[in-house]
Amino acid sequence: MIQFENEQLLLQDCVRCFRLGMEGMAGDRFAKYIDVLQERLAGLAPGILVRLTPVLSEILLAQQRRDFIWVADLMEYRLRPLVYD
């Protein structure tokens, strides 16, 4: 349960940094969050994974083109409910 909450806190912190324009910290939290998310993926139901895959691809593409507000939106409003609700 603690791990579950820590992951969500990390995600929230990452989203906050992207929305504030704190690029260095956002990049750091993003890399850390992607690491923990990879471990979490193994435990998710196949139906969730199917819905999550395009969201993750879109997040990575947006991050590459530095579309950080869209990254924050996708993480907060699309990825978080799928993985944690």
Place this chain on the structure above:
Amino acid sequence: MVQETLHVIQKRWPKVAKRLENEKPTRDVHLVQVGDELSLRVNGLLIGSAYNRVHEARLQASLVPALAEEATVYGIGLGDLPRALLERPCIRKLQVVCLSLALLRTVFEHFDQSDWLKDPRVELLLPDMSTISFPMAAVPSELSMVSSEAEALKDRVLLELDTPYIRERHFDQSGEIAQRIQSNAGRVARDGDAASFFGRWKGQRVFVAAAGPTLEQTSQMLAVHHRGEPVVVVDAGLKPLLAAGVTPNLVISIDDKREGVLSFFLGVDLEALRAVPLVYFPRLHPDVIDLWEGPKLVAYAEHSHYQEIEARYPRARLFSSGSVIHPAVDLAVKAGAAEIVLMGTDFSFPGNRFRAGAHLLQEERVRHFVSNGYGQAVGTMPNFRGYLRDLETYISCHPEVRFYNSSRDGAAIAGTEFWEFAR
């Protein structure tokens, strides 16, 4: 909608209105609608949250203390951040700095901005200032599409926003730096003081060499035109300088990474440099300090790391803001230089190289840019831009010294003139 907004601006800020009249809206624009929320995507970047703009703007506004009476906002975006701050009754004055007139003109086409622009507390500004004001908040998406005139200001805003992260990274969490400084106490007690150079080069021209790619070329030119002026070099610049046949008067090293710094001295005939002092911060690895055969002089950065040891062994204090070029320049200034010629201070990747003597970078990995001496974009990294802006701020505080930059291929450095070796 556009006319009403422009009318407000014409009435209150005619200078801004004049610039806006000549600005064309951006073409690559898409409205983005998710549920009831409406946002804008310009040049592929979302300007405000497509899910909850007000929530996002309040978060951005939270960087301004709740009881602040004045604040400055960098970027306008969809106008949500100024609105969020104007909701606060305690705000008496809100400076709103437009970082992209093209974006502002584009936003006018789709979203009414006259509500907050009519607020008497608002002052709309063009990005023609060189320093940032506090307390401040920013619209991050606009920072990614600033006009060229706002580039330096944008870097300062980004640097300010990244300061908590920079502090976090430099915070000595494991106590390793404190331990290193402690373990070097005997060396600090034994070694000399970098302050012994203060005033030594009064009124002289001093060459200060960093390790940027252009050092390879400029050190060869220095070798031809050198008239015995003092030369200060950072550790990573030593090899290219020696390769050109120039022996420095001082070498400076401040980094705590053992292998990285040792590699700068690998293959160098250190015995031939027995007369050259090494200026170091005692966070340097003891193996590096012990390797140096010449005199060793201690200096401290203005950092809490050094408080304890400085009380026991007072030594020179040098300006340091992340890059070794900062204390190198500060030492030259404190040595009394009237003119400082910067070499290899590229803060960027001219010719797609990271450092003098380094391999070519893969172009696709370069995502950040800065203007070079020709006004062209050259690849860089955010920390390099931060070091550059801090050096520019330092230069602006020293009008008694004339600063020159010996290459136009690296980042343009405000406050410097171009140095021609064959003058």
